[in-house]
Amino acid sequence: MSLDMLKQTLERLQASGHGVRFWLRDDDAVEPTPALERLLALTAIHDVPLTLAIIPEGTGAALAEALRGGDDVLVAVHGWSHANHAGPREKKQELGSHRPLDETLQELAKGFDKLSGLYPQQFIPMLVPPWNRIAPSVVEALPSLGFRALSVFGAEQPGALPLLNTHVDIMNWHGIRGGRDPAELFRDLAELLEAPERPVAIGILTHHLVHDENAWRFLEELFEATADHPACTWISAREALDL
Ligand SMILES: [Zn+2]
Structure with a gap:
């Protein structure tokens, strides 16, 4: 029913001469898994560019090998270890203000170096904060570490760095x-x-490691409805941000 609603909206956009841009961000990759293979196969079939937010600490050559040659797969920095440093009553954060700023920045620099070394072609200098949360003091220091863009969740706000956000999270984290x-x-x-006020590109957020069949079905139907639609373009983060 609601897939029809989306299709009708796209028809209206097309009729009025407008188009819409989408981009896809998938979080938490560390190593190759069957779920990652499924995501890569699905995006390849539909020619959908993918940005993988990789957790640097535990990743290595195995994932780099699995992604090599994937022209449409870009790699962004997903914190350092995805560790929570917030208190028990707070929302989870790795990049909050719970630790000395230098400690956080040193980890982010290590993550930047490690992933840019592992992925000379596919690396983009974009930070994806774990849990989509980051302290303003950390954001301000990002350009000095080489980062040129930031991606969180929700409407884009003006800040120290260009933002390319996600706007639709396909997972239900609470229930x-x-x-x-x-x-x-x-x-x-x-x-x-x-x-x-439509975003420059509507960001779809996925987490391949925890997808159930609902999640996979949504992605398949979304790509089927949009990938070849004349009013839709799936763009890469590199294209969206001119990186
Ligand atoms: Zn994450």
């Missing part, structure tokens, strides 16, 4: 920890498309 109801997701997307 069943599975994919959100595809009908609901398509309705959310249709609403975003109709919003007066």
Whole structure:
């Protein structure tokens, strides 16, 4: 039902001479897994460029080998170890203000160096903070570490760095920890498309390691409805940010 809603919205956009751009960010990759293979196969079939936010600390040659040659797969820095340093009553954060700033920045520099070394072609200098949260003091220091863009969740706000955010998270983190109801997701997307202030590119956020069949089904249906649609373009983070 709601997939139809999205399709109708796209028809209207096309009829009015407008287009929409999407981009895809998938978080938490460390090593090759069957779920990652499934994601890579799915995005390749539909020619959808993918940005993988990789957790630097535990990753290495195995993942780099699996991603080598994937022209449409870019790599961004996902914190350092995805460790939570916030207190028990706070929302989880690796890059908050709970530790000395220098300690956080040293880790981010290590992550930048490690991933840019492992992925000479596919690395982009974009930071994806774990849990999409980051202290303003850390953001301010990012350009000095070489970062040229930041990606979190929600509407883009002006800041020290260009932002390329995600706007639709396909997972339900609070209830069943599975994919959100595809009908609901398509309705959310249709609403975003109709919003007066549409983002430059609508960011879809996925987490391949915890996808259930709902999550995979939504992605398949989304790509089928949009990848070849004349009003839609899937762009890479590099293209969106001119990196
Ligand atoms: Zn993460």
